[in-house]
Amino acid sequence: MTASELISFARGAPSLDIIDVEGLKAAADAALTKDPGAALGYGTAVGYLPLRRHLAEQHGVAENQVLVTNGSMQADAFLFDRLVTPGAPVVVERPTYDRTLLGLRQRDADVRPVSLQVDGIDTDELAELLAGGLRPTFAHVIPNFQNPAGYTLSLAKRKRLLELAEQYDFVIFEDDPYVKIRFAGESLPTMLELDEGRGRVVYASSFSKTVAPGTRVGYLVGPAALIDDIRVAATNTYISPNMLAQAIVHQFSIGGRFDAAVAGVNAALAERVRVLCDSLSEHLPEAKFTAPEGGYFMWVELAGDVDVAKLLPAAEERGVTFVKGTDFLLDGGQSTMRVAYSGVRADQIPEGVARLAAALGALRG
Amino acid sequence: MTASELISFARGAPSLDIIDVEGLKAAADAALTKDPGAALGYGTAVGYLPLRRHLAEQHGVAENQVLVTNGSMQADAFLFDRLVTPGAPVVVERPTYDRTLLGLRQRDADVRPVSLQVDGIDTDELAELLAGGLRPTFAHVIPNFQNPAGYTLSLAKRKRLLELAEQYDFVIFEDDPYVKIRFAGESLPTMLELDEGRGRVVYASSFSKTVAPGTRVGYLVGPAALIDDIRVAATNTYISPNMLAQAIVHQFSIGGRFDAAVAGVNAALAERVRVLCDSLSEHLPEAKFTAPEGGYFMWVELAGDVDVAKLLPAAEERGVTFVKGTDFLLDGGQSTMRVAYSGVRADQIPEGVARLAAALGALRG
Known part of the structure; x- marks a missing residue:
């Protein structure tokens, strides 16, 4: 050095x-050998269908609740375009990912930061704000190994957040790209799972951290009607996301190397x-x-x-x-x-x- | 059957x-062998740098005039976001690509169709409209093998369009995904070339028709300042386009099989x-x-x-x-x-x- x-x-x-560069070479070859028509064709805005199905199974949801995008930031952008109303309050963690702040401010959201503690967003502070009249459209939360803080939301607080979302009628945007990058402690259930299909949670994740960022494969899981709205917006933006990269990521994910x-x-x-x-x-x-x-x-x-x-x-x-x-x-x-x-x-x-x-x-x- | x-x-x-599925397999292997760091890393919103350079050379422009996107429709979307003002007139061909019409109408453009003839947009009709006071922000033209008509804009009309653009101060959006798919007649210079760097033309093309749609690789060529504005918007939308697919397309493009x-x-x-x-x-x-x-x-x-x-x-x-x-x-x-x-x-x-x-x-x- x-x-x-x-x-x-x-x-x-x-x-x-x-x-795993060698694993990706093998996955590329497998994708182009097993499914060249879909890997190289236009496809549709929901993403490469076998990957969408794989993710639906993984999260225990219906296929029409999943949309695979060009990286999860593109998923955020579509979601913010749907959910953010200029001037309407949105809760974020303090501190939070700088690009999330930028995306919200560019859409003129009324950004309301709530303190982040070592065990995640301060749900007492949030409850007080809600009791005081705050009515956010959604709360953006990075539950695992938060960016930038590295902190993880405790199970108790996950449950508390869902209660508050139910009581005060807001959406939880569970932004979870790091979930699989756990090297200590025990895995916690996602709020998407804990919600048990009540539709309070929109979940985003990505293969950037498990496979490679350059594949630009992210995804959203949410209520079918919202996902379908976003599908229409995605169709009008780019017809379909990257079928080739998604087919490669799919082969990598189902292969023995993941x-x-x-x-x-x-x-x-x-x-x-x-x-x-x-x-x-x-x-x-x-x-x-x-x-x-x-x-x-x-x-x-x-x-x-x-x-x-x-x-x-x-x-x-x-x-x-x-x-x-x-x-x-x-x-x-x-x-x-x-x-x-x-x-x-x-x-x-x-x-x-x-x-x-x-x-x-x-x-x- | x-x-x-x-x-x-x-x-x-x-x-x-x-x-050429076999060619793409070889290109994927080459991309991951020769340049795994860039093919699998985040990259930036201008696209995979060797592909951007290759395109700049091909079009005889500076690298900072090129931005590679997730398909050319995404390029259109970024461009329309910059150039379309609600209520301001935009010229299109009659008929034209349905997704172009949709993109313009969604942004509340005042869409002004001008007749398409076998040798391209009716420049006399356009000249009359301009003489009558029409002041479009830009004219969207698909010069080669137009979608949906299959017609090609003649050399004389390409020159006339550029004169009109100069005289009435509008941009020509030269939307040219089919340029290389010529199987009869002689190739014509692009308006981008004929403009000789005066900055009247923004050019878009794609690898969907020469390599495969599922690679979702398109690009824009235009004045450096406009391209830089779009780079910022693209950064805020998806950080970077698909590096893996662009690296594969690059290897395919420079290899002997293109x-x-x-x-x-x-x-x-x-x-x-x-x-x-x-x-x-x-x-x-x-x-x-x-x-x-x-x-x-x-x-x-x-x-x-x-x-x-x-x-x-x-x-x-x-x-x-x-x-x-x-x-x-x-x-x-x-x-x-x-x-x-x-x-x-x-x-x-x-x-x-x-x-x-x-x-x-x-x-x-």
């Missing part, structure tokens, strides 16, 4: 070494988290953080006197980068940062953290 | 026999047009049509007493289908139909036309 090589804690993307690939990703990420926590304790003892049980991200809080807007350029001068916590908030968070460990090798992490510590030291003079 | 097998003159899509594949498509389509014209002359002598020099479609005009809205169900009862001409028009065209020969084998065509003739005979009692 040369001093000039940038170590990026900014990239929320897998490094190439945790992508589980092994995910296990490989998770083992690598678990090691990175361990090294990251150790390095932070060693070089940046003031840093406060909770080791995530999965996903790509860790939220790090520095002492209150640190301004990350000044820390970031100083860090980049020293060959390390991250994303400022303020990017994930409408206000506050000046001393926080999102540290992504998905795009770095474990052996880069100690040096990256040492560079961060050096930048912080220089800033304090 | 059984009597119950539907013969579809409706599908504007290639039959599987004219897609030209042979296109030549194979064109030879097959030329034969289908010959059989179609012969069959129409034999079974439906009243039909008026111009044999296209390329593309997927032929416009057929029946006697004025025929109502295609009644002919279509009678035809479908007999196992043949097509698209009514009225679908491509805001009004008129009751005796016209779009006959697509891209999705049928040559040996199905005589039987399909015979069924059409039988349906017409039954209608006339």
Whole structure:
């Protein structure tokens, strides 16, 4: 590793070494051998039918409740186009994914952030807001290994959120791309499952983290009528999503390599988290953080006197980068940062953290 | 062929026999062997960089004038989002692609159809409208083997359109997915080329007709500032288009099989047009049509007493289908139909036309 090589804690993307390239070659060959007509034809806006069926089975829903899209952000965009009314309130977690904030603000939603705790969104705070008259169209929640915080919503809070959604008649948008990237602790049921078909939950996930981002395959699960509305919008936007990539992802998913690939990703990420926590304790003892049980991200809080807007350029001068916590908030968070460990090798992490510590030291003079 | 097998003159899509499936397998393997990082990573909204570069070279423009999208309809959608102002006039050909009409009307454009002649849009009619005060934002033109008519815009009219665009300050949206699917006559320069960098033309094309629709790879070429605006919108919609499919299409395009594949498509389509014209002359002598020099479609005009809205169900009862001409028009065209020969084998065509003739005979009692 040369001093000039940038170590990026900014990239929320897998490094190439945790992508099963050989498995994808075999899946591409299988897709084009077994089903060339559908993999290469126009298809329809619901997505590649065998993949849609596979997802419906996986989530225990009817096929007409599933729509496969060009990545899950495209799914979000379609959903926001349907559900967001300018000026109407929408609940988000504080902090939350910056692109979600952007998508909501571009559609003139009245964005209402609710505090995120280590066990997920503060349902008491939300209940108080609802009791006080807030009537959101939906609440956007990233339940597992949240982006940017890495926190996971507890089972009790999942149930509480569903109760509140029922009581105050709002939709829960369960945005769950990291669900399978769990390397510690126990899996929790999705709110989609807990809802038991009452139609309170729209669920989105993706193969970006389990297969590869470049396949751009995401999906939505929701009430059939909403999914059908989105199907019409998708047809008018692009006729159909990428049939070839979806057929490849389908072959990869049903082949023997999927589980092994995910296990490989998770083992690598678990090691990175361990090294990251150790390095932070060693070089940046003031840093406060909770080791995530999965996903790509860790939220790090520095002492209150640190301004990350000044820390970031100083860090980049020293060959390390991250994303400022303020990017994930409408206000506050000046001393926080999102540290992504998905795009770095474990052996880069100690040096990256040492560079961060050096930048912080220089800033304090 | 059984009597119950539907013969579809409706599908504007290639039959599987004219897609180079083996070539695509090799291209997928090459993409994942030579450039797995970019083929499987997030990439950016401009598209897979080597493909973007390849297209820029092919069109003789700078790379920052090209944006590769998830199919060219997605490119249209981004462009319409930028250029269409509710209530502002937009010129289209009469008839034109039904999805273009839908996209414009959904954005509340004031759609102004101008007659399409065998040598393309009626530039005299357009000039008169412009002289009379029409000030369109842009004119949407499908210059080669138009959908639905199959007609091609002459060189003289291409030049005249550019003069009018310059004089009256509007953009030409040159929508050109069929340009390489020429099997008779001589290729004409694009308006993008004839414009010589003056920025009057935004050009769209696709690999759906040369490689396969299921790859969903289309692209836009235009002024750098406009392309950059669309890049931002695309980033906010889906981060990046399908990197895997674009890397596969790129390998296919630079490999030795692209030209042979296109030549194979064109030879097959030329034969289908010959059989179609012969069959129409034999079974439906009243039909008026111009044999296209390329593309997927032929416009057929029946006697004025025929109502295609009644002919279509009678035809479908007999196992043949097509698209009514009225679908491509805001009004008129009751005796016209779009006959697509891209999705049928040559040996199905005589039987399909015979069924059409039988349906017409039954209608006339």
